[in-house]
Amino acid sequence: MRAFPAPRAELGEAPVWDAERGALLSVDVLGRRMFRHDVAGRLTGDWALPRIPGSFALRRGGGMLMAWRNGLALGEPEAGRFVDLPAGPLDFARERFNDGRCDRRGRFWVGTMDRALREPVGALYRVDPDLSVHRVLGGVTLSNGIAWSPDDRVMYHCDTAAAVVRACDFDLAAGVASNPRVLVCFAEGDGRPDGCAVDAEGCLWVAVVEAGVVARFDPSGRRLRELRLPVSRPTSLCFGGEGLRTMFVTSMRHGMTAEALAREPLAGSVFALEAGVSGLPETRFAG
Template sequence: MNVMAPISRIECVVHGGDRLGETPLWCDRTDTLSWIDIEDPRLHTFDPATGAHATVALPGTFAGTQALTKAGDRLLAEDLTLYARDPDTGYRCDLITFEQGLDNRLNDGRVDARGRFWVGTMDNSLTRPTGALYRVDPDGTATCMERDVVVSNGIAFSPDGRTLYFTDTRRYTSYAYDLDIDDGVITNRRIFADYSATRDRPDGACVDVDGCVWAAFFAGGRIVRYRPDGRIDRTILLPVTNPTCMAFGGPDLRTLYVTTARKFLTSGQLAAEPLAGSVLAIEGAGQGLPEHRFGS
C-alpha cells in the first residue's frame, strides 16, 4: 500500500538558502545534524536541542560530499579531491584525487560497516557517462567498482551491510548489489527501481531499521520509501520541488531530516516555494540507523 503523508506533518528547522543542499548526516557524538551546500561550498551544523546553526565556508567550486570518521574529523570533497578536515582547527589532510583531466566532480558517498567510504563521481554537464563508483579503504586506497555512470547518487546499505544501493540519477535508475562485507566486493547488480520511462530523478537515499530504502526525487517534490523488494509503500509530498537527500536524526533517530535545493528553480518558483534550500524535518516516518564512520 502506498500511503501519501500530509504536508502538515512537515516543518522547516533551518530556513536556509542552499543552492544545492545535500548529504545530511546525524552525529551521535555531538547530537547534531550536518550537511553541505555543494554549489555554494559550505558545511552546515545544526543543534536541534538549542536551535544553533553554524556554517563554515569550504574551498573549491563544488563541495561534493561528506562523511564522519572514527578519528573525529570530517571527510569532505573539493571538486575531485577527497580530504579530511579537523573540525576544531580546520587543518586539512588530502587523501586522494580522482579522475584528473575529466570534467567531473565527486558526488554522493557513504561509509559501510567495515569503515570503507563508497563515493561516486559525476559529469558536470549531467549528460556524459564519464563518472564512476569507488570504494575508498581506510588506508586511503581507492578501487573503481563501476564505470559508465552519468550522475552517481543514492549510496546506502542494508542494515546487515550485505546489500549496496546505488543510483545513477541521469539514467533514472537505482540498483542493488550483493556486497561481501569482508572483502568489499560487489556482485549481482540488479535494477531496484526504474524510472527511465518517466524520467523521474532519484537522488540521495538512506535506509531505516526495517531495511526500507528512502529516496528523494529531485524535481519531483517528494520522498519515497521502498520495501527491500523494491515495492513502494509510502510517498511523502513536500512543499518544495527539489528534495535532495535524507538522514534520520535525533537521540532516538526518529526524526527524518530532508535537505533541499534552489538550483534550477525560476524566480516564480522561488517566490512560490519559500522553503526551497531549507532543511525540513518529518516526525513519525520511522527510525533510522547510526551512520558508520570512516577508518579502521
C-alpha cells in the same frame, strides 16, 4: 514536518547525523559552506569551505574525510584545516566526485558523475582506512545516494541521470559490490532519484528530486508510501535525533525561476519529518 529557519542553501546536500554531538551536518554545495544544526533546527555552526564539496564522512578519531568535486582531503572545517590526499585512479577531466557514505566496516564509498552529464563515465569508488582508492563499479552517469541493507548483503545506489535505483550484491568483508540490477526505474515526469537511506525495517527511502516527495520502497522495489514536501527538489536524507526516528531532508534552490521560488519559499531548507520508523546508525570513516 518542520523547516529549519536558516539558511536557505543553493544546493543543500549530504546530511549526516553526528550522534556524538546530537547534531545534523549538511553542506551547500554551490555556496561552499558546511552547516551544523541541533535537533530543534537551531544553526550552531556555519563554516566556509575552500573547495566545492561533493560529500563527506565523520572520522572515528575526529575530523572528516572530504570528497571535493575534484579531490579528497582530511580536515576540520571548524578550524579551516585540510590536507589533500591522492585520489587514485580518477580522471577528473571526465568525472567528478558526488555523493558518498561509509559502509559498516568504516570504508567510504563515493560515486562520480560525468562532468557533462551525458555519458556513463562515472563509477563507484571505495576509500579504505589506509586512504587507498579503488574503482569498484563503472557505467554511472550521475552517482548519488548509496545505502546498505541491514544485513549488509545488498548495496543500493541511485543514478539520477539514468533515473534508476540499482541494487548490487554486497560482500562486506571483501568490500565488493557486484551484479548491479535495476531495482526502481522512474518514468518520465515522475522525478529522479537523488539521495537515499535505509531504515531499520530494511526499506529504502529515496529523495525524489522534481517530484517533491521522499518515497519508501521495500527490498523488491515496490513503492510502499511517500511523504510530500513543500518543495519540489528534495536532494538527500538521513535519520537522526532520539532513537534515529527523525528524517532530515535537504533541498535546493539552484536552477529555479523567480516565479517558482515565489511558489516555494522554503526551497533550499532542511526539513525534519517524523517517518514513523527508525533509521540505522551512521558509521564513521575508519581512517
